[in-house]
Amino acid sequence: MQQSVETDKEVTITYETLFELLRNEKNKDELQKLQDSFFEDVINYLKEKQNILNEKKDQENLFEADEKENVASQVKNIKKILKDLYEKREKKIISMALNKSRLKSSIMNLSPMLEEERLFYEMLISLLDSKREEILNNILNCKLPGQKEPAGEKQAEEKQQPAKSNDEDFKSADSIKQEAPKKEVKLVRFTNAVPKFVGKEMEEYGPFDEEDVASLPIEIANLLIEKERAEEIKEG
Numbered sequence: 001m002q003q004s005v006e007t008d009k010e011v012t013i014t015y016e017t018l019f020e021l022l023r024n025e026k027n028k029d030e031l032q033k034l035q036d037s038f039f040e041d042v043i044n045y046l047k048e049k050q051n052i053l054n055e056k057k058d059q060e061n062l063f064e065a066d067e068k069e070n071v072a073s074q075v076k077n078i079k080k081i082l083k084d085l086y087e088k089r090e091k092k093i094i095s096m097a098l099n100k101s102r103l104k105s106s107i108m109n110l111s112p113m114l115e116e117e118r119l120f121y122e123m124l125i126s127l128l129d130s131k132r133e134e135i136l137n138n139i140l141n142c143k144l145p146g147q148k149e150p151a152g153e154k155q156a157e158e159k160q161q162p163a164k165s166n167d168e169d170f171k172s173a174d175s176i177k178q179e180a181p182k183k184e185v186k187l188v189r190f191t192n193a194v195p196k197f198v199g200k201e202m203e204e205y206g207p208f209d210e211e212d213v214a215s216l217p218i219e220i221a222n223l224l225i226e227k228e229r230a231e232e233i234k235e236g
Contacts, residue, residue, distance in 0.1 A: 013045040025088045031112040097124035107197040186221035188230040
């Protein structure tokens with residue numbers, strides 16, 4: 001029986017381990033964990049293969065032609081596996097960045113990302129957020145994409161706003177609490193185990209086991225339902 005790749009332990013890069021990593025990435029929805037040194041290990045592995053090819057070029061009389069072609073073919077296949085693996089992970093990271101930008105959720109599990117992938121993820125979020133503000137929010141406010149509010153209009157609006165009275169400035173903490181809107185929540189049943197995660201206000205949730213029931217902020221509940229990690233429990 002073929003032994004599965006344990007990515008939380010030291011892994012020697014081979015053709016078989018790379019193929020197994022790609023298979024896992026294809027078969028699972030979540031981004032899979034790779035060794036922190038994955039890129040460096042892969043480069044060293046490719047260099048070793050290339051050195052074998054170079055040696056064969058210098059000593060063609062000592063090696064059969066079909067063996068040389070076999071190594072060259074393997075290098076070609078390795079590069080294809082790496083390309084497919086990158087693109088599968090790229091697609092998942094883009095999807096995670098879209099969800100983060102749209103829902104402003106903090107329950108994304110970033111631990112499987114390599115350092116370079118996390119930088120890519122953060123750059124995507126920054127770009128998506130800025131373009132959403134520049135295009136969508138402007139359109140919703142009857143402005144052309146990229147159009148900035150003239151300074152004169154902004155100052156005029158500020159002048160038209162009634163000045164706050166001293167009484168308003170010195171509202172008691174109790175009255176402010178009473179005016180704060182209550183968070184909308186949704187009751188869900190977990191269909192899969194979910195590890196502990198942190199909300200956008202640094203509040204902790206979980207861990208949850210399969211069949212656990214919890215009342216969660218509606219934004220978090222909707223994301224868990226969308227990811228098929230939980231289902232809504234209709235009251236009544």
